Amino acid sequence: MKRREAIAGLGALGVLGAGGAVAFGQLGNSEGDRIDPLELPRIDAPGSPPGTETVPETGRVTYLSLFATWCTICQDKMDPLGEAAAAVDDDVQFVSVTNEPVGKTVDAGEVASWWADHDGSWPVAYDETLELSRRVGARGVPYSVVFDADNRVTWSDGGYQETDDILGHIPGRE
């Protein structure tokens, strides 16, 4: 081990760390945390035109579902998600985001095919740098987060949800 370099590297990280803390607060997903929006590339798929998706979007309530195409629970959750997506109006941002390394080892086209096969019909994007996962404190999938119009987390949880459970956490749709 190159001890001297280890120490030098540590110093630099420490300085950077202090700035990061000021920039956007703590890691974690506790309710009430305000999450700075991120602009994520959308996958060209049914209900999801090419472009970018800002998550969470300021000014609208956001329902975010983090998923991966290998995840069977995420697959099972597509039907309830579809029903919930159909039940909300345009004043709710309803969005799915995969944490898979799309554009690196996973092809966007494979995600688009999976999306179509499972009747996805709303915007789907990918977490290019895993920064969204970091900001909401997601350590696995599926993981869902509801944000109010000011991007504060009002609810988050992992695992499967039925349609009513999903809608039950979206303000005004309970």
Next chain:
Amino acid sequence: MDRRHYLAGSAAAVTAGVAGCLDSVFGGSPGATDDVVLDAPDRYEDLRESRDNGNLTFPIHADELPGATVTDALSGRELSTRAYAGERHTLLTFIFARCTMVCPTLTAALAQVQANARDRGYDDELAFMPTTFDPEHDTPAVLESFSEDVGAVPGAEAWHFLRPDGAAGAETVVTEQMGVWFDFVPESEREMSNMAYSHNSVILLVNADGYVERGYNGSRVPGGAGLLDDVETLRNRW
């Protein structure tokens, strides 16, 4: 990649350790010993006591990675878990491919690190050793396809899916040598028909000197983002 977001993310990941780091910058490693560079994990003293009295069976921060010689399923060659000591940081996890719960999550976290390392050109600093404890079901073809499904590149030079020789080999390598517990669940006792084993959920992050930096377990197992952050901190401090 969005450079600004990337930097912010890296910074936040190390924030928690800053106070400890500043003290130790002048005194050596922020780890528990000079063999490791990541900060000692929370409750390290308790973990160390459990480890030393034998209650905790798998290696943790500052332990030397145990050596076990296992077949690399995809190349067919014998490989030691310590094959990269002196060369690369190594990530290990222990799974069965029929598992639809935590096993793909564990392996996908390794795949995330591989994908990012390839993208940023440091894949030659890392090795990956996901290990099956269900070799009878997990043939080389199954393990190759399972790797691809979770976003890994199984054909990459240092992606080694370790496959012990039969049930007895799995017991020897995974339980006895690596200290990771697993137990076959008879079909009549399963909650889901594919969940053939209960097991410890473990990821080991081992530095290029062959010492364990992190023995993540259970609720402490990070997702791809957390694992990637720890790998990048390790690289930066190395």
